[in-house]
Every structure is written in C-alpha cells, then in structure tokens.
Amino acid sequence: MKSIAETIGRVPLFQGLDPENLKEIIAICERRSVQKGEMIFTDGDVCNGFYVVESGKIKVFKISFGGKEQILHIYGAGKPFGEVPVFTGKSFPASSVAVSNASLIFFPRKRFVDLISTHPNLALNMLAVLSMRLKEFTVMVENLALKEVPARLASYLMALYRDQDRPGSVSLPVSKTQLAGILGTTPETISRILARLTGQGFIRVDNRLITLVDPDSLAEISEGE
Amino acid sequence: MKSIAETIGRVPLFQGLDPENLKEIIAICERRSVQKGEMIFTDGDVCNGFYVVESGKIKVFKISFGGKEQILHIYGAGKPFGEVPVFTGKSFPASSVAVSNASLIFFPRKRFVDLISTHPNLALNMLAVLSMRLKEFTVMVENLALKEVPARLASYLMALYRDQDRPGSVSLPVSKTQLAGILGTTPETISRILARLTGQGFIRVDNRLITLVDPDSLAEISEGE
DNA sequence: GGTAGGTCTTGTTTTTAGTCAAGGTAAAAT
DNA sequence: ATTTTACCTTGACTAAAAACAAGACCTACC
Numbered sequence: 001m002k003s004i005a006e007t008i009g010r011v012p013l014f015q016g017l018d019p020e021n022l023k024e025i026i027a028i029c030e031r032r033s034v035q036k037g038e039m040i041f042t043d044g045d046v047c048n049g050f051y052v053v054e055s056g057k058i059k060v061f062k063i064s065f066g067g068k069e070q071i072l073h074i075y076g077a078g079k080p081f082g083e084v085p086v087f088t089g090k091s092f093p094a095s096s097v098a099v100s101n102a103s104l105i106f107f108p109r110k111r112f113v114d115l116i117s118t119h120p121n122l123a124l125n126m127l128a129v130l131s132m133r134l135k136e137f138t139v140m141v142e143n144l145a146l147k148e149v150p151a152r153l154a155s156y157l158m159a160l161y162r163d164q165d166r167p168g169s170v171s172l173p174v175s176k177t178q179l180a181g182i183l184g185t186t187p188e189t190i191s192r193i194l195a196r197l198t199g200q201g202f203i204r205v206d207n208r209l210i211t212l213v214d215p216d217s218l219a220e221i222s223e224g225e
Numbered sequence: 226m227k228s229i230a231e232t233i234g235r236v237p238l239f240q241g242l243d244p245e246n247l248k249e250i251i252a253i254c255e256r257r258s259v260q261k262g263e264m265i266f267t268d269g270d271v272c273n274g275f276y277v278v279e280s281g282k283i284k285v286f287k288i289s290f291g292g293k294e295q296i297l298h299i300y301g302a303g304k305p306f307g308e309v310p311v312f313t314g315k316s317f318p319a320s321s322v323a324v325s326n327a328s329l330i331f332f333p334r335k336r337f338v339d340l341i342s343t344h345p346n347l348a349l350n351m352l353a354v355l356s357m358r359l360k361e362f363t364v365m366v367e368n369l370a371l372k373e374v375p376a377r378l379a380s381y382l383m384a385l386y387r388d389q390d391r392p393g394s395v396s397l398p399v400s401k402t403q404l405a406g407i408l409g410t411t412p413e414t415i416s417r418i419l420a421r422l423t424g425q426g427f428i429r430v431d432n433r434l435i436t437l438v439d440p441d442s443l444a445e446i447s448e449g450e
Numbered sequence: 451g452g453t454a455g456g457t458c459t460t461g462t463t464t465t466t467a468g469t470c471a472a473g474g475t476a477a478a479a480t
Numbered sequence: 481a482t483t484t485t486a487c488c489t490t491g492a493c494t495a496a497a498a499a500c501a502a503g504a505c506c507t508a509c510c
Binding site for chain 2: 090133
Binding site for chain 3: 148149185186188189192207
C-alpha cells in the first residue's frame with residue numbers, strides 16, 4: 001500500500017505547496033477504510049471534517065421521500081469530498097456511500113481550517129476545487145431543467161468521449177442503473193434511449209462499451225436538437 | 226448615495242476584517258451602474274473579476290438551445306456573484322442580467338486574488354460563500370430531479386415563509402413568470418398549481434401576496450406528499 | 451381615458467418519461 | 481453445477497407537465 005504522503009503528493013488540492021506544508025497536512029489527517037456499501041456520511045449529519053479518496057469509488061447522492069436517488073457526484077482517487085460543511089459550519093447537504101471498497105483520507109475540520117488560514121496556497125486550491133464544483137452543478141442544473149433525457153444522455157457520452165481517449169468509443173464507468181441515477185431518470189428510460197440511438201445508427205452498445213458511430217449527430221442531440 | 230466603504234462594510238463576504246483590510250479592498254474595487262435589462266456577463270465570456278450587488282437586483286441564468294431559461298439565482302444588495310471563474314481561471318458558466326436598475330461593485334480578478342492570498346479571513350469568508358452556494362445547488366438539483374412541480378413550488382413558498390417574517394403570508398419577490406424560471410417550469414403550470422392549491426384551501430393568492438392558510442399541508446406537499 | 455404591452459389565466463392537445471409488470475441475461479455465491 | 485441475485489430489456493399503461501392557443505387582466509403611458 002502507498003504511504004499517505006505519496007497519496008497526498010498527487011492530490012490536486014495539495015499541489016503547489018512546499019514539502020514543509022505537506023508535512024503539516026500529513027500530520028493532521030488519518031486513513032480510513034470503508035467496505036463497499038458502507039455509508040460515509042448521511043444528509044444532515046454534523047460534520048467533523050472532510051475526505052479525500054485514496055482508492056476505490058464513492059458516490060454522493062440525495063434521496064427523495066419516495067426513495068428515488070439522484071447521484072450528485074461519483075468520485076475516484078485524488079478527489080476531495082464532503083468539504084461543504086467544513087466552511088458553512090452546517091451539516092452535510094447530501095449522503096455518501098462507498099460503491100466499492102475504498103480507502104479514504106480524513107481531514108479533521110478544525111485543524112484543517114487552521115491550516116488553511118495560515119497557507120494561502122491551500123486556500124486558493126480549495127477555492128478552485130469548490131469553484132469547479134459549482135461549475136459542474138451549473139451544468140447539472142442546465143441538463144436537468146433545460147434538456148430532455150436523450151440530450152442528457154448524449155451530453156454524458158460526449159463528455160466521456162472527451163475525457164477518456166479511446167478511438168471511437170467510450171466505456172461507461174458505472175452501471176446503467178447508476179447512470180440513470182446520475183442523469184435523473186430511470187433504468188428503463190436509459191435502456192429505451194440507448195436502443196433508439198442504436199436503431200438510428202448513432203451508437204452501438206456492448207455492455208458498458210459504447211461505440212460512437214456518429215459523434216456529430218450525438219453532439220447535436222446533446223444540445224437538444 | 227452611500228459610499229463604497231459603507232456598502233462594503235455591510236457585505237457578509239467582508240465581515241470580520243479589520244479596518245485596515247477594508248481599506249485595501251476598497252482601493253481595488255470600482256462602482257458600475259447598470260440599467261434594467263442590461264447584460265452583465267454572458268455564458269462563456271472570459272472573466273476579469275466578480276461583482277457585489279450594491280443596490281437593485283440581478284439574475285444569473287442559463288439559456289437552452291430552444292430559448293428556455295433556467296434562473297440559477299436572483300441576487301439583491303450585499304450578495305457577491307460571478308466569482309466562480311475568478312478561481313477556476315475559466316469563463317463564466319452562466320449569464321447575468323440586471324432585472325432592475327442596479328449599482329454593482331466590481332473587483333478585478335488579479336488584484337482580488339492577491340488580496341485573498343494575504344488575508345486568510347477573506348479567504349475563509351469566500352470559502353463560506355462558495356460552500357453556501359454549493360449547498361443551495363444541492364437543494365436545487367434535489368428539487369429538479371426528485372420533486373414534481375407542486376412540491377417545488379411548495380418548497381419555495383415555505384422557504385420564503387421562513388425567511389420573510391410576516392404573520393401568515395409571503396410576498397413573491399419576483400413575477401410569476403420569473404418564478405417559473407426559478408422552479409424549472411412554465412408560467413402556465415405555476416398558474417394552474419396555484420389555482421389548485423387555492424381550490425384545496427391551502428393558500429390564497431392576491432397578486433404577489435400569498436396567504437398560507439394551511440402551512441402544515443403545504444410543508445407536506447413540499448416533501449413530495 | 452383609451453390604448454398598448456406585458457403578465458396571467460384557462461382550455462385543449464401532445465409529448466415525455468415514469469410506473470408496473472414480466473422475462474431475460476449474466477455474474478457471483480454456495 | 482446450480483441457485484441466487486443483481487442488472488438489463490421490452491411492453492403496456494398512466495401521469496405529469498409542456499406546447500399551443502386564446503382571452504382576461506392590469507398598468508403605464510400617451
């Protein structure tokens with residue numbers, strides 16, 4: 001297993017700090033292992049600190065009264081999560097669960113805030129993290145409020161296409177059921193739309209591997225026609 | 226008209242700073258007046274800085290391909306907006322327009338970042354602002370993805386009810402058309418749901434004044450039954 | 451005081467996607 | 481190897497809200 005120091009050295013949140021600062025950060029954090037399916041925090045919990053994913057995957061989500069789930073983020077190695085209440089002083093605004101066995105690094109709230117107050121670069125990095133997240137939410141709201149499900153799905157595929165760089169295909173990082181949770185719809189609807197796009201010759205689907213036969217048309221669909 | 230110093234002294238973002246720091250902040254900002262309907266920035270614009278509302282109201286929104294508008298926020302006096310790209314280094318992720326004549330205070334990006342790096346309290350305040358906004362987005366996504374329009378409208382009314390403190394009524398701060406834009410629906414649907422809630426005896430509507438006859442039932446509706 | 455422009459309401463129709471139900475596939479556990 | 485369980489697909493039905501359309505209301509300005 002990697003050392004905490006090694007992990008932290010690669011986390012974007014901690015880039016641009018000198019080794020001295022990194023040491024101080026390492027001094028306040030602690031490792032925590034979680035099993036697949038284990039809750040990390042629950043909507044409304046008081047917050048004692050935040051986490052960085054060392055390995056594995058965790059999801060952050062909201063549950064409705066009726067039990068429907070909206071996934072807000074799925075985070076892998078190097079991503080911080082759960083920081084919002086560190087700075088608002090309130091409780092967690094969503095829940096979080098491990099979707100695979102995972103190793104997390106925990107940063108206690110009080111001590112981390114002290115560090116931030118004395119390390120401007122760390123503060124700026126954290127501001128950048130939160131700002132990026134706001135931007136992502138902006139896109140998410142746009143998708144939910146202004147686009148229909150096919151456009152959301154097409155956007156998602158095109159975004160994957162840009163991020164991953166396989167030749168003409170993308171590999172879904174999550175199950176189709178979870179994809180439905182990300183896109184704010186149901187597995188049935190996802191299934192139907194994938195079938196339709198396949199019928200129209202825009203994509204080919206083989207389990208989690210999706211071949212983008214006609215990325216241009218897909219890009220158009222992602223804009224909402 | 227108030228002085229910039231007076232205005233800035235009341236802005237939560239600048240609370241807890243000593244007078245010396247406030248002076249430095251005042252030194253870098255400038256006032257800008259905008260007319261009702263004037264665009265302040267457009268989705269995709271490069272960002273030279275952010276704003277604080279001194280007076281008037283501005284809205285931040287996204288427009289879809291088909292011209293439908295989703296309002297992300299409406300900000301009044303004392304609220305900062307447009308800060309996201311200051312810290313991501315990217316362009317504005319949404320557009321902004323004055324919904325009334327307004328006076329803004331502009332903070333140039335570079336100089337403000339310099340200030341933040343040297344004033345930990347300012348950094349923490351800004352972190353709190355962004356974190357609160359993330360929390361608000363979380364609620365927004367929850368509403369859009371997990372609730373139907375009546376529940377969203379009821380949530381909105383209940384939130385107003387908590388914020389304003391009139392006896393048993395709330396006053397809409399925006400037109401019903403704009404309310405539709407905030408809730409991710411159409412004016413027709415708003416109109417129908419208000420009519421339905423009135424018919425059920427839960428509210429009474431008189432232009433922008435809404436009397437909450439039965440707040441408990443409304444609270445239930447806001448949870449999604 | 452009348453007219454113009456924006457806002458709001460109401461009715462009708464259409465679209466979208468959610469729900470319910472059942473069957474199929476595939477991977478994992480025993 | 482077989483049973484279990486999770487995941488996915490397809491079909492039929494239903495519900496919710498958008499689109500379209502027309503008329504009412506209101507306010508503001510000539």
